[in-house]
Amino acid sequence: MIIGIGNDILDISRVDTKLERRILTQWEKEKKNISQEYLAGRFALKESYFKALYTGFSGNSFQDISFLNREDGSIYLAHHRYVSSKIGIYNFAHASLSHDKFAYATVILEKVYGKVFIGLGSNLGDRKENIETALRRLEAISHIVRVSEIIETEPYGKTDQPSFLNCVVEIDTNLTPDELLENLLNIEKEMGRVRLEKWGPRVIDLDILFYGNLVIRNERLTIPHYDFEKRIFFVKPMNEIAPDFVHPISLRSMNYLLYELNQ
Numbered sequence: 001m002i003i004g005i006g007n008d009i010l011d012i013s014r015v016d017t018k019l020e021r022r023i024l025t026q027w028e029k030e031k032k033n034i035s036q037e038y039l040a041g042r043f044a045l046k047e048s049y050f051k052a053l054y055t056g057f058s059g060n061s062f063q064d065i066s067f068l069n070r071e072d073g074s075i076y077l078a079h080h081r082y083v084s085s086k087i088g089i090y091n092f093a094h095a096s097l098s099h100d101k102f103a104y105a106t107v108i109l110e111k112v113y114g115k116v117f118i119g120l121g122s123n124l125g126d127r128k129e130n131i132e133t134a135l136r137r138l139e140a141i142s143h144i145v146r147v148s149e150i151i152e153t154e155p156y157g158k159t160d161q162p163s164f165l166n167c168v169v170e171i172d173t174n175l176t177p178d179e180l181l182e183n184l185l186n187i188e189k190e191m192g193r194v195r196l197e198k199w200g201p202r203v204i205d206l207d208i209l210f211y212g213n214l215v216i217r218n219e220r221l222t223i224p225h226y227d228f229e230k231r232i233f234f235v236k237p238m239n240e241i242a243p244d245f246v247h248p249i250s251l252r253s254m255n256y257l258l259y260e261l262n263q
Contacts, residue, residue, distance in 0.1 A: 003090040004109040006051025008044040009102050015040040025066045027078065027217075041097050042067055044105035048095075049077065052107045054086040066217075067095060076248060077107070078215040082177050085109055089176055091116060091212025114145040114172045115212045117242070118184070119225070119234050121205040123155065127165040130191065130204050135169060137187045138206075142173040142180075148237030156231060161201045168209065168237035177211050181221055184208065209234055213248040224248060232261050 015036045023043050024034070031038065045067045050057050064081040077093045084090075090109040098104045118138065122130040131150060138144060150167045173180060184206040191204045209225045216223040224247060228234050238245065239254040246253050252260075 001111045002108060003087045003111050004052035004054055004085045005106070006048040006053075007104070007106040008047035008051065009104045010040050010044045010047075012036050012040040012099070012101060012103055015043065019043075023062050025063055025080065027066045027068060031069075037099055037103065040103040041099060041105065044103040045075070045077075045095055045097055045107065048105045048107040049093075052085065052109045053083060055083070059083075067097075070249060070251065072251070074251075076213075076215055078217050080216075080218050082214075082216060084176060089174060091214060093212075093214060110212075112212060114170050115210070115245070116142075116171050116173055116180070117209040117238060117245075118169050118171060119166065119205075119207040119209050119237075120169065121164045121166045121207075121233065122203060123162045123164040124201050124203045131165055131167060133191060134187060134204050134206060137190075138169060138171060141175065141183050142171040145170040145172055146241045148240045151233065151237060153233040156233070164233065166233040166237065168234065168241060170241055177208065177214070177216055177221055177223060180208060180211070207234075209238065210245070210248070213246075215248055229257055230261075232258075235261055 017036060017039055020034055020039060023039060028042055046062050046065060049065060050060050066078040067075050068078055069075060075095050075097055077095050090111050092110040092112050094108040096106045120131050120134055148168045150165050153164050153166055155161050155164060188204055188206055193203050207225055208223055209228060211223050214223060235257050239258040243255040244253055
């Protein structure tokens with residue numbers, strides 16, 4: 001379902017590069033030699049995004065979002081503050097930009113059923129029961145679309161601890177990414193998780209792996225999961241339930257990522 005569409009066109013010659021500080025985020029400024037064309041493109045993309053929200057610029061900031069380039073030069077949208085459209089939440093964002101004498105940008109926001117993936121892990125107590133309990137609690141706040149098999153894996157990062165049971169679940173939700181995070185943290189707390197050390201043993205661990213194709217970077221959230229492609233206990237169960245799902249930054253499918261890990 002299309003939640004919003006916006007487009008904008010801008011005469012590149014009219015752009016004052018002194019607006020760089022207002023328009024560009026710190027991530028967008030990492031590009032060297034910022035040109036009129038680059039600045040015009042980011043301005044047009046951000047205007048298109050605000051139009052797609054049906055809010056316009058009101059209540060929003062150019063610093064809320066970045067439009068960044070993948071290795072192949074294609075563009076993706078990174079949210080630093082997720083804002084729901086007036087029509088509702090979205091879990092896919094698509095952006096297009098063309099240049100000539102003008103910068104022409106289009107942004108489409110879309111709600112696709114499911115496509116939100118949560119990683120579950122446990123290595124304390126009755127591990128299988130912990131995961132099953134967490135799944136029941138997830139069902140109370142969302143609709144579970146499919147669940148992978150539970151696999152046993154060696155600990156990652158901190159290796160002197162018991163092995164884990166892991167699985168991945170796909171859900172459909174009307175919670176925003178921030179609301180979903182709060183609910184997952186509450187489930188962890190209610191199940192007795194205590195955060196004493198990074199990568200330490202845990203009764204239950206719930207990670208948002210993907211929220212559609214959205215990229216989110218702020219102090220509380222990093223989506224997709226920052227280390228996803230190196231973690232077999234995420235990639236293998238993801239490949240089981242969604243082999244054709246594509247990582248929104250690398251544009252590699254789960255099937256391809258699993259192949260790479262197995263080499």
